[in-house]
Amino acid sequence: MKRKHIIFSILCGISLIFFAVMSIISADVKSSLPDQHTVSRWTDGSASYAQVSVFTDSAAALNIDGIFTARVNINKKLVENSLVPEKENTRLWADAFSSPQSKASVYSEHGSSDANMIITGGDFFLFHPLELVSGYYYSDDDLMHDRVLIDEVLAWQLYGSSDIAGKPVVIDGKYFYISGVFRQSDNSDVKKTYGSSPRMFMHYGGYELLGKGEASFTCYEACLPSPVTGLGTKIITETLSPDENNSRVVENSSRYSLKKRFGILTDFGMRSVVDSAVVYPYWENAARITEDKSALLLVMQLIGLAMPFSVLIYLFVLLVKNRKKLLHKAVSALMRILDKLIAKLKNIKLSRLRVR
Numbered sequence: 001m002k003r004k005h006i007i008f009s010i011l012c013g014i015s016l017i018f019f020a021v022m023s024i025i026s027a028d029v030k031s032s033l034p035d036q037h038t039v040s041r042w043t044d045g046s047a048s049y050a051q052v053s054v055f056t057d058s059a060a061a062l063n064i065d066g067i068f069t070a071r072v073n074i075n076k077k078l079v080e081n082s083l084v085p086e087k088e089n090t091r092l093w094a095d096a097f098s099s100p101q102s103k104a105s106v107y108s109e110h111g112s113s114d115a116n117m118i119i120t121g122g123d124f125f126l127f128h129p130l131e132l133v134s135g136y137y138y139s140d141d142d143l144m145h146d147r148v149l150i151d152e153v154l155a156w157q158l159y160g161s162s163d164i165a166g167k168p169v170v171i172d173g174k175y176f177y178i179s180g181v182f183r184q185s186d187n188s189d190v191k192k193t194y195g196s197s198p199r200m201f202m203h204y205g206g207y208e209l210l211g212k213g214e215a216s217f218t219c220y221e222a223c224l225p226s227p228v229t230g231l232g233t234k235i236i237t238e239t240l241s242p243d244e245n246n247s248r249v250v251e252n253s254s255r256y257s258l259k260k261r262f263g264i265l266t267d268f269g270m271r272s273v274v275d276s277a278v279v280y281p282y283w284e285n286a287a288r289i290t291e292d293k294s295a296l297l298l299v300m301q302l303i304g305l306a307m308p309f310s311v312l313i314y315l316f317v318l319l320v321k322n323r324k325k326l327l328h329k330a331v332s333a334l335m336r337i338l339d340k341l342i343a344k345l346k347n348i349k350l351s352r353l354r355v356r
Helices: 002-030 038-042 064-080 152-159 188-194 204-209 231-240 258-266 282-321 323-355
Strands: 049-056 094-098 102-107 112-122 131-135 147-151 168-171 174-183 199-203 219-225 247-251
Touching: 002 282, 038 049, 038 219, 049 231, 064 094, 064 112, 064 219, 064 231, 102 152, 112 152, 112 204, 147 152, 147 168, 152 174, 188 282, 199 204, 219 231, 231 247, 258 282, 282 323
Parallel strands: 112 199, 147 174
Antiparallel strands: 049 219, 049 247, 094 112, 094 219, 102 112, 102 168, 131 174, 147 199, 168 174
């Protein structure tokens, strides 16, 4: 029996170590994509916020007027919920929007290349903090929107260098200038979805300079107060009124929660079925990969807890089964302790009487 207990103890120890290792790996997977942690960059951790993304197909895409209208309505809903900035002239929330990728031919005086172009607006680089090799991010506040941000691959194809901030490029016969060069992520999941073609980001104002008409946006992202669970997502959903047939709403800040991971496990096979025209950008596809990994790691964590949990159940059953016997032993042990305590007190009293 003693040998059996030793074996069970060793197995429980190994299981708990396995659980701890899987928990560490799970935590690393959850934190591996900066795109999913805008809340931590926007807040100091003193307020409850939610990061919410809405993805649509081309038929339900928003134009810039639709974005501005959505911002006004979101502000109204925040005020209705008594969510206002503590200080004047400060921003309570942030948003970003982007277009589906499209191909563009880019030329310089030293080379040329085709690139996947993504049109952006709002605080896009707050939500997607690309690692800069040189230069800076363009923004909505720029006086001119003739700047583009390109990756290292495209930089080398155009100029044979990554230190080329400020250099000109020609896109569809229009001159633009490189605001900066970013390094492609070394995250394995992002690499799978980023693709082999170089990428370039352009402000929606710059896109209009190309003469291709007004940009439309199929990805809208917001980081906003959510003191009550689900309030941020509710505000965005009510404002944009996305149709379930041509859009998807994702609460990024809770996508790795225990509830969401169990939901992925119950719907694991169906996640691979594409039943709409919604096309996710590469960062969302990478996040969906990490969701699947996180769900599988949850299974591993549960396996690690299976043995210790089974032993606890076994001990509980023994306790219930032998409760009368154990209770009798406990009472007997307590009585022995009390008898010893009483005897000790009597001896102390006798000692004091002798002293007198």
